[in-house]
Amino acid sequence: MANLSLRNGGAAARIAVIPGDGIGKEVTPEALKVLRAVAAATKRSLEFVDFDWGADKFLREGVSLPAGAVEMLRDEFDAILFGALGDPRVPTNQHAADILLGLRFKLDLYVNARPVELLDERLTPLRDRKEKDVRIMVLRENTEGLYVGVGGFFKKGTADEIAVQEDVNSRKGVERIIRYAFEHARKNGLKRVCMSDKSNAMTFAHDLWQRVFKEVRQEYPEIDSRHLYIDTLAMEIVRDPRQFDVIVTCNLFGDIISDLGAQLAGGLGLAPSGNIHPGRTSLFEPVHGSAPNIAGKGIANPFGSVLTAGMLLEFLGWKAEAAALHSGVKEALFKNYLTPDLGGIKKTTEVGDWLAEFVSKAFAP
Ligand code: NAD
Ligand code: IPM
Ligand code: MN
Numbered sequence: 018m019a020n021l022s023l024r025n026g027g028a029a030a031r032i033a034v035i036p037g038d039g040i041g042k043e044v045t046p047e048a049l050k051v052l053r054a055v056a057a058a059t060k061r062s063l064e065f066v067d068f069d070w071g072a073d074k075f076l077r078e079g080v081s082l083p084a085g086a087v088e089m090l091r092d093e094f095d096a097i098l099f100g101a102l103g104d105p106r107v108p109t110n111q112h113a114a115d116i117l118l119g120l121r122f123k124l125d126l127y128v129n130a131r132p133v134e135l136l137d138e139r140l141t142p143l144r145d146r147k148e149k150d151v152r153i154m155v156l157r158e159n160t161e162g163l164y165v166g167v168g169g170f171f172k173k174g175t176a177d178e179i180a181v182q183e184d185v186n187s188r189k190g191v192e193r194i195i196r197y198a199f200e201h202a203r204k205n206g207l208k209r210v211c212m213s214d215k216s217n218a219m220t221f222a223h224d225l226w227q228r229v230f231k232e233v234r235q236e237y238p239e240i241d242s243r244h245l246y247i248d249t250l251a252m253e254i255v256r257d258p259r260q261f262d263v264i265v266t267c268n269l270f271g272d273i274i275s276d277l278g279a280q281l282a283g284g285l286g287l288a289p290s291g292n293i294h295p296g297r298t299s300l301f302e303p304v305h306g307s308a309p310n311i312a313g314k315g316i317a318n319p320f321g322s323v324l325t326a327g328m329l330l331e332f333l334g335w336k337a338e339a340a341a342l343h344s345g346v347k348e349a350l351f352k353n354y355l356t357p358d359l360g361g362i363k364k365t366t367e368v369g370d371w372l373a374e375f376v377s378k379a380f381a382p
Contacts, residue, residue, distance in 0.1 A: 029062035030095040030333050035116070037071045039307025040317035040365075041100020047319035047369030048098060048326040051345070054373035055330070055338045058380035066094070070116050072104030081115035087123040091298050096329050099302035100322070105309050114166070120300055121159050126292035127190065128197050129157035129271060130328070131304055133258075133278035133288070137350040140283030140359070146258065151281055153254070153261045154201060157271020158194040159292055161185050162222075164268045186222045186267070191229045197295075198265035199237040207262040209241045210234075213250040213270060226267070251277060279304050286318030286358045287346075289325035291332060301329040315364045318356040320346050323372055338376075345375040 032052075036045035049065060056063040068086075075081050090097060097120070102113035120126070135141050135151035143151070168182040195212060202210050212230045216223035227244070234242040245253060247270045253260060254274070258281060266274060279288035288304035303321030311317055327342035354371050355361025363371075 029064070031064045031066070031093065032329070033090055033094040033097045034065050034067045035070055035097060036067075036100040037102040037116075037307065038073075038104045038113075039101060039309050039312035040305075041071070041102065041307055043312070043315065043317045043365050044303065044319040044322035045098065045100040047365055047372070048322040050369045050373045051323050051342060051376055052098075052326050052330075055341055055376045055380070058377045059335075059338055061335070061338070065098075070112075071102060072107050072112055075112035076106060081112040082119045087120070090120070091124060094298050096298060096332060097300040098326060098329060099300050101303065101305060101307040103307040103309070117302075118164060118166075121292050122165075124292075124294060124298060124300065125160060126294050126297075126300055127158065127160045127193055128293040128295075129159035129268075129275075129290060130201075130293055131155040131157060131271070131275040131278070131288065131290045132328075133275070133282050135282045136287070136347050137283070140287070140350070141281055143255070143258070143281060151258045153258060153278060154207070154263045155271060155275045155278055156194060156198045156201065156263060156265045157275060158190060158266070158268050159271075160268075161187060161190040162268030184219065184222045186225050188225065188229065191226055192233065195226075195230055195233045195265055198263050199233060199240060199242075202240050202263045203237065207240075209243065209260070209262040210237075211243050211245055211250065211261055211264050213245050213247045213264060213266040213274070215247050215270070217246060223267075247274070250274065254278065255281070275304055284318075284358060285321065286356065287320045287324065289321055289328050291325070291328045293332065299332055301325045301332070315366065316357050317365050318358050319365050319369050319372075320349070323369075337380075341376045341379045342372070344379065345372045348375060 036042045052063055102117050133153040133155060135148045138147050141151060163182060163184045165185045167185055171179040198210050214223040214226045216227045279285050285305035290302055290304050292300040303325050305321055323342055324346055327339045330339035349371060354363055354368060356363055356368060
């Protein structure tokens with residue numbers, strides 16, 4: 018997997034753990050199991066502190082993101098391992114907005130790195146595509162855009178109601194994510210960066226993206242940079258995913274294109290992500306949500322969470338350990354040790370146990 022390492026690889030790290038809701042509470046313990054196993058096998062130290070933030074606490078105490086949480090995470094932890102948030106009992110999704118979007122914004126985690134990587138050719142719904150054909154880093158702007166919650170209602174509940182949701186784009190915000198995309202390509206020997214927007218319709222916000230992209234690309238002449246409108250990108254990524262190494266786009270389009278990409282590589286059960294600010298406390302979460310339709314059944318796929326834990330280890334600079342988690346998931350796929358979403362019969366915990374054993378053996382003398 019591409020190098021995301023941004024810290025200097027110290028031997029010990031402190032990780033905050035927020036399992037959240039639904040299957041977040043089922044897959045996160047499996048990722049922890051695997052992280053504990055890899056730390057033990059390599060004699061490194063990982064310290065975990067659990068936080069019960071989520072729908073239960075919100076409904077019980079009215080608290081979503083507790084006061085002082087942001088400063089505590091920023092000052093006392095190297096990284097955050099996150100499950101998922103979302104609960105049918107909270108139809109407004111208020112707690113998820115407060116906690117997840119709150120942490121993305123308040124920790125200024127401006128890079129949402131969502132690698133799309135086909136680990137086994139049998140997993141793609143595309144015809145005749147091999148592993149090497151589907152390998153794309155989707156870099157989603159993560160602190161601005163339509164997600165900032167600027168807007169409001171006018172005459173709410175009447176026949177004349179108006180709802181406004183503003184798309185907020187700063188030059189600084191657009192520039193840093195575009196620059197990160199080029200730097201990511203350069204550091205990882207990737208040849209192509211595609212910026213995607215909808216500047217033909219969003220003539221102010223995405224005009225800014227156009228102008229910034231044209232400026233920044235000039236600093237990276239060795240990289241083949243290209244622009245596609247988001248509708249065309251959605252079509253092209255399905256038609257021929259081999260065209261793409263790095264995709265950089267705004268918050269909302271990145272959300273959508275990363276689910277599309279996840280499905281090209283086997284589905285949401287496998288897709289990892291990192292919410293990153295280089296050099297600062299960053300948050301790692303699978304791309305999937307709390308999946309209320311399967312929560313509590315013990316059948317959620319833990320691969321997404323384990324690959325996410327792998328991204329967290331890369332961020333810490335623990336390259337060999339990160340690679341072991343990645344190999345473990347590949348091997349489990351190869352051996353058909355799978356949960357039902359991938360056609361298997363294994364339980365979430367069985368897959369976690371298997372992966373923990375795999376990584377322990379990987380470092381055995
Ligand atoms: P979802 O990702 O929870 O589920 C979509 C589909 O994929 C469901 O059929 C689900 O069963 C399946 N799926 C997802 N992850 C899986 C896994 N690990 N193993 C097996 N199957 C898996 O998306 P949704 O249903 O649109 O949303 C449910 C709730 O989650 C909502 O409240 C939503 O807002 C929230 N959500 C949260 C996050 C997050 O916390 N980062 C991300 C997406 C959605
Ligand atoms: C994701 C989710 C979130 C998002 C939701 C839960 C707000 O879909 O992490 O992809 O849109 O960013
Ligand atoms: Mn999403």
